[in-house]
Amino acid sequence: ARTGEPEVVYAAGKTPAQTVTAVTALLDGGVRPVLVSRADPAHTTAVVAAHPDAVVHDDAGMLVLAPLPPRDDAADGRIVVVTAGTSDLGVAGECVVTLEALGERPTLLADVGVAGLHRVLEVRDVLAAAEVVVVVAGMEAALGPVVAGLVSAPVVAVPTSVGYGAAQDGMTALHGLLSACTPGIAVVNVDNGLGAALLARRIVRATDRRTAGG
Amino acid sequence: ARTGEPEVVYAAGKTPAQTVTAVTALLDGGVRPVLVSRADPAHTTAVVAAHPDAVVHDDAGMLVLAPLPPRDDAADGRIVVVTAGTSDLGVAGECVVTLEALGERPTLLADVGVAGLHRVLEVRDVLAAAEVVVVVAGMEAALGPVVAGLVSAPVVAVPTSVGYGAAQDGMTALHGLLSACTPGIAVVNVDNGLGAALLARRIVRATDRRTAGG
Amino acid sequence: ARTGEPEVVYAAGKTPAQTVTAVTALLDGGVRPVLVSRADPAHTTAVVAAHPDAVVHDDAGMLVLAPLPPRDDAADGRIVVVTAGTSDLGVAGECVVTLEALGERPTLLADVGVAGLHRVLEVRDVLAAAEVVVVVAGMEAALGPVVAGLVSAPVVAVPTSVGYGAAQDGMTALHGLLSACTPGIAVVNVDNGLGAALLARRIVRATDRRTAGG
Amino acid sequence: ARTGEPEVVYAAGKTPAQTVTAVTALLDGGVRPVLVSRADPAHTTAVVAAHPDAVVHDDAGMLVLAPLPPRDDAADGRIVVVTAGTSDLGVAGECVVTLEALGERPTLLADVGVAGLHRVLEVRDVLAAAEVVVVVAGMEAALGPVVAGLVSAPVVAVPTSVGYGAAQDGMTALHGLLSACTPGIAVVNVDNGLGAALLARRIVRATDRRTAGG
Amino acid sequence: ARTGEPEVVYAAGKTPAQTVTAVTALLDGGVRPVLVSRADPAHTTAVVAAHPDAVVHDDAGMLVLAPLPPRDDAADGRIVVVTAGTSDLGVAGECVVTLEALGERPTLLADVGVAGLHRVLEVRDVLAAAEVVVVVAGMEAALGPVVAGLVSAPVVAVPTSVGYGAAQDGMTALHGLLSACTPGIAVVNVDNGLGAALLARRIVRATDRRTAGG
Amino acid sequence: ARTGEPEVVYAAGKTPAQTVTAVTALLDGGVRPVLVSRADPAHTTAVVAAHPDAVVHDDAGMLVLAPLPPRDDAADGRIVVVTAGTSDLGVAGECVVTLEALGERPTLLADVGVAGLHRVLEVRDVLAAAEVVVVVAGMEAALGPVVAGLVSAPVVAVPTSVGYGAAQDGMTALHGLLSACTPGIAVVNVDNGLGAALLARRIVRATDRRTAGG
Amino acid sequence: ARTGEPEVVYAAGKTPAQTVTAVTALLDGGVRPVLVSRADPAHTTAVVAAHPDAVVHDDAGMLVLAPLPPRDDAADGRIVVVTAGTSDLGVAGECVVTLEALGERPTLLADVGVAGLHRVLEVRDVLAAAEVVVVVAGMEAALGPVVAGLVSAPVVAVPTSVGYGAAQDGMTALHGLLSACTPGIAVVNVDNGLGAALLARRIVRATDRRTAGG
Amino acid sequence: ARTGEPEVVYAAGKTPAQTVTAVTALLDGGVRPVLVSRADPAHTTAVVAAHPDAVVHDDAGMLVLAPLPPRDDAADGRIVVVTAGTSDLGVAGECVVTLEALGERPTLLADVGVAGLHRVLEVRDVLAAAEVVVVVAGMEAALGPVVAGLVSAPVVAVPTSVGYGAAQDGMTALHGLLSACTPGIAVVNVDNGLGAALLARRIVRATDRRTAGG
């Protein structure tokens, strides 16, 4: 955490007991906040038993312990998270929960796919007002370049593994976002809602620092 | 040509002499029209020397011999070909030239990429009036699902090899189009403007036949 | 549904409860028909409990609610669906059920693989009379180019994930269909019977519109 | 050559001088026959200068030195080589030239693609009479499973790199042939006409040995 | 079965009931023999309940009904099946059981990997005497080219999915066998013991026919 | 340019004449600045002939016309561009030239690979003071995660196609950067120095806007 | 075991009974030591029941029977095993257990990822003193080239399958390690802790032999 | 060079002038030896003009300046380099030249492919006496596991890009070597003769250090 990142215990591939041990050690060491990601029900039960004040976010597969309070300077809507489909909500949740645990107040816009372009245009003003937009989209992920063409802020794009066949578990969305002709897209790994949150926060925090120093 | 397709000599990988021989044999056999695709300048020079009435389409890499006259029932705009970028014009040209040699009168709309969504919306009515829309797009090919969401006609999508790195010579565009959540997209091979033309013609010809029979 | 498509709830990755909620919301909103695809037994039980008039198609993994009545102008056999093997029947079922819910009357021909070419030739007249042929085939999917060489109508080809090893979960069939030298093949995603149905319907509907207007 | 194979100098990646050196060494060592494959014009010129009796096969990229005489027991038509397109003739030539240098008398049938199924059916009897059929096909290579369904002899299939985009330099044809549901197909590497010849010869030679011993 | 192949019911992806139905229909139609491949315990129980005379081969995942009697002309050792490791025995079993059901008498040599080259050399004479050798090997499959260099008969090579990581579920073994510099290797799909058997039988049957005719 | 991006003419795949035409049209339309990327000597000669005031950056393959003046608020070092090797300098140049044409004053640190970790540590303070760091690295691109662990600003990572074999033309660097456990990395396409510049500028411009508004 | 390797029974894909049989046969044959790798709880229970003196290493998925005693010449720290994350400990365990069963005394350093470079630098002296360093790392595996730049001993690098999306089950780590610009890295297969141990042992044993002979 | 490695200028992608500049700077800085790899004739001419004492190795694409004298303790044959085919000699040359420039005295054995197993067995004693064996092999690279099964020393395996089609530019050889069941193989990148040399030297130098210290 030397660069100011929160500690996140990646539960996938850990036993519930190992997860509890890692969480407890971090809290005992004074780390704040502590997050658990990719938690299944067994991880959740075990962590809550040991730390009853853990806040559970089932759909996002996350638990939050000792979150930071909402920041005063974290105005609503400076970070906007938008998803292409309802199936992308789990990944978007990983992003939103992480941001909130760090004191941000992100706005979530769900199910704004390009198949119905009017829905994208309806939220155009909200997107244009953001300091950073996180786009969460699977399949062909066309929402990424469409949004990046509508705003002048940096767009953090999270490809998701939603889809089948030629979608190749999210690799097609990933490569499509990287190939997009619209400039201004920062791509993170498939399903990496957590990474998108931490990148978005680095971006707005840079602004916070200069503003504070100005 | 038993299914009504034109004869097309694929010049790539043939010598100029082999190309001329193939063209001459088809014309001598009474075939009409005869097309040459993927022709480089040497192919073109050789074919024109042997068949001075060959019409040359340099940008499309095509030659047309003995084209069909424009059809009476082929109203302008029933086939619309739209490209995402100017770099896609060569592939679109392969499509347009093929359609015209078969008597169709396609409408071409160039450089309508999703990075400037207003341009897509400006041509929305032309797209909506078509019986089939051919979308030619490389990189992430987001134009395909965007157009398919705006029209109710079938969309023939041609991914192109425009792009680099993660674009993987058009394979990312190809897989993205196949993964798109917008329904109604018929995908053909990378850079296959010819195949898109022949598929679009099968579609409108089906209509022609029923109308004629009604 | 702005382009006239039915609403389809993709159950894979949704809980039974989420699936029911989505279906109910669509029906309450007056949408007609509503389809559920990729439903497993738990999805099916939950939807039928909430909507006892849902028609269940187990082999196709689909449920149909509030289907459209069969159309008068949807003559039997204008859409023909043909499968290469019995293992492709689930995907073909997704296609047929979708078409029927939209009022079409498709003809299904099963197990017509190229390993026994006589079987393809036996149904040649049925294929030739169609306005659109949907070919459902896995492994090397050679049935696609063979059928496209026998008919002059557009062929919608659905590669399936049937096979193992070099079949690469349907990607080999997909790439083979896209590479076929026979013109007139419209390719959709692996196992995408639903997408094939919606594309086939766009094709015949274009005909319907012109006939109606003529 | 301990297993009875001819010596073949693979010229690709060798200089003309290195190629001549290798050929001369083999001939000096009494090896018979000596073949050069993948020869370009510079290789050919150099080898012919050193060995004027070398027989040049330009289209196949081969040279033959000290060929075996035609075998008495190598009846015409016991090995049939069939190609899907005219672009596959170079690879087929590599196969035919190799077989002839070994004393076989293969029959070549060119341009028998499945897009025109009648052409396959026209040569059905020739195929059925063979002891081994070599199928040379690129793009989706559907000719392989079609032929294997028509004959009871082993089919040696050579995928070629003819095609573009999804054809992936022959890898799609290769994987399609390996995935074919028709049994009896022996697959060799992309463009490996030479390997197909040596495999076909092992097959008929096994027969020769037993017949001789019987 | 027009080309003389046995009927094989591929149980993977079928329910036990569907498998029984398929088997019964074939037997009722007079087909002989009938094989079931890729059967799990549930398939096996159901088939045996319906057809108590089915012979079960658990390790090979196969059932045999109405096998052909051992052929008089099928001398032991004319078909030799050799595996690189004990983990390859399931695939080899699929090959051996298929051959025996067709009346062949194959010889099986197990666990002859190149890591212990002396073991390959110990069986060299058995290999050299065969009319066709089937090599079953996973991981890097180096046994294939080693055996093909020791014998003059055709070698049918079956790559297996044994291995992990860079073995890529058998694709590395597959591509390695196709790239081998040793000539005379006929490659079939990953884990395709059945296909290897049918190809080997086509090879020896060609011999049988000529011998019979001689 | 509705989102404030410069116009960039991508010369690769365009003729010199087409490139000049595009540049002239943009300048005539009042666009400022106009950039040409991926220019080879022929492109450069043609553009300079038509627009003698074009500034040529040979190593970066770029030309700049009508650049913006250096911004007052663009302090040196708020954007730092760092390369792993000297072979990455062309891509880094594309980034630096683009930023300078837009009025930024980036700092370039070259040849700071992880093979000599002391060199990374030597520039640690320069990196830590930046508002955004652009890392340009090929091969395994380990410099990306190492830098992201040393700073709290967002890191824009540009994988390059430097390397061979397993480097797979930059795809390994790309996938490695996306998989890095260090948070805060924004990935762009292989060799996309231009895209990195435009993303970095969106990031600092967001800060500029808030600072201006504060 | 002709080259001095231990016998290792690879339990994955074997039944518990098959595993016991293999172990017993080796012990009965006098082999020493016998290892079981990739054992799940069922394998472990069965082997311990048959051989109560088997030492179980659950986290490493290994069992050890009849280990060699610690070697006198195997000084602590001449083999150092270092992991990037806690999730890599299972693979590192496979390496350490194997080395210890062979009498080595490896040193294990865990969770030394490059995201916190200070942790790598803290163990720098331990690394520099080793005769061989084994690096176990997943995701982008940047620890490999960083360590190889800090030491002059050979580095055996084990990519792990830790990660998701672009990590591609360890293939990205594998290809990154092979592409690293730092020299001196010996790469083994993904998750192949066993192979790393046997390679490291060959390296130090070479030294042992020369020292003994000196 | 902090870890004792030589400086190597990688000429591919550098102009001749850039290459000379790099070489001169290193020599002026007192570095010894300086190597140039992947040099084409233009690089070679330029470097020799500037440094007439440069030793040119055309087939290996290398130049050597200021080599180390042969080491006293570098006994002939302690490093053996063996190639599968003559086409692998360029890569083997890169390895041998590098070793010699560092004072080693490697033994080179050429054209020892597994297609003729007797040739491998003939050199068995030379291989068994080495402290490290470098195997250079393309296509399916079966020589690697065969050699590793014959010796107890570590085997450094260099896959080469020799081959076509399924050989996939060396990736099949690479993945095959990594998947080999024979233990003791250290894999480096495709065509990376230089890396193999530096790894082999780290291995023998570890021995040298202990021997010296003993």
Ligand SMILES: Nc1ncnc2c1ncn2[C@@H]1O[C@H](COP(=O)(O)O)[C@@H](O)[C@H]1O
């Ligand atoms: N969902 C996630 N996606 C990506 N990285 C994660 C995720 N959750 C935790 N991490 C990172 O994984 C590392 C924890 O790995 P470990 O030491 O194995 O628990 C830390 O660097 C976390 O920041």
Ligand SMILES: Nc1ncnc2c1ncn2[C@@H]1O[C@H](COP(=O)(O)O)[C@@H](O)[C@H]1O
């Ligand atoms: N540009 C093209 N893309 C795809 N197929 C083509 C193209 N040009 C010609 N063809 C087809 O390629 C075949 C000609 O192959 P060939 O016999 O080798 O000349 C015919 O089936 C043509 O319809």
Ligand SMILES: Nc1ncnc2c1ncn2[C@@H]1O[C@H](COP(=O)(O)O)[C@@H](O)[C@H]1O
């Ligand atoms: N089996 C299917 N294959 C492809 N797309 C589907 C399928 N079923 C539903 N869809 C589409 O997936 C979208 C529904 O996604 P969601 O909002 O996540 O339920 C709609 O656009 C449907 O048309």
Ligand SMILES: Nc1ncnc2c1ncn2[C@@H]1O[C@H](COP(=O)(O)O)[C@@H](O)[C@H]1O
């Ligand atoms: N975890 C492992 N990773 C790689 N190879 C292994 C592993 N465990 C055992 N082996 C090797 O696999 C072979 C045993 O295969 P099998 O004969 O199928 O039991 C032997 O060569 C072992 O050295």
Ligand SMILES: [Mg+2]
């Ligand atoms: Mg939706």
Ligand SMILES: [Mg+2]
């Ligand atoms: Mg444009």
Ligand SMILES: [Mg+2]
């Ligand atoms: Mg069937």
Ligand SMILES: [Mg+2]
């Ligand atoms: Mg043809």
Ligand SMILES: [Mg+2]
């Ligand atoms: Mg074994």
Ligand SMILES: [Mg+2]
């Ligand atoms: Mg450097």
Ligand SMILES: [Mg+2]
């Ligand atoms: Mg950690």
Ligand SMILES: [Mg+2]
């Ligand atoms: Mg050789």
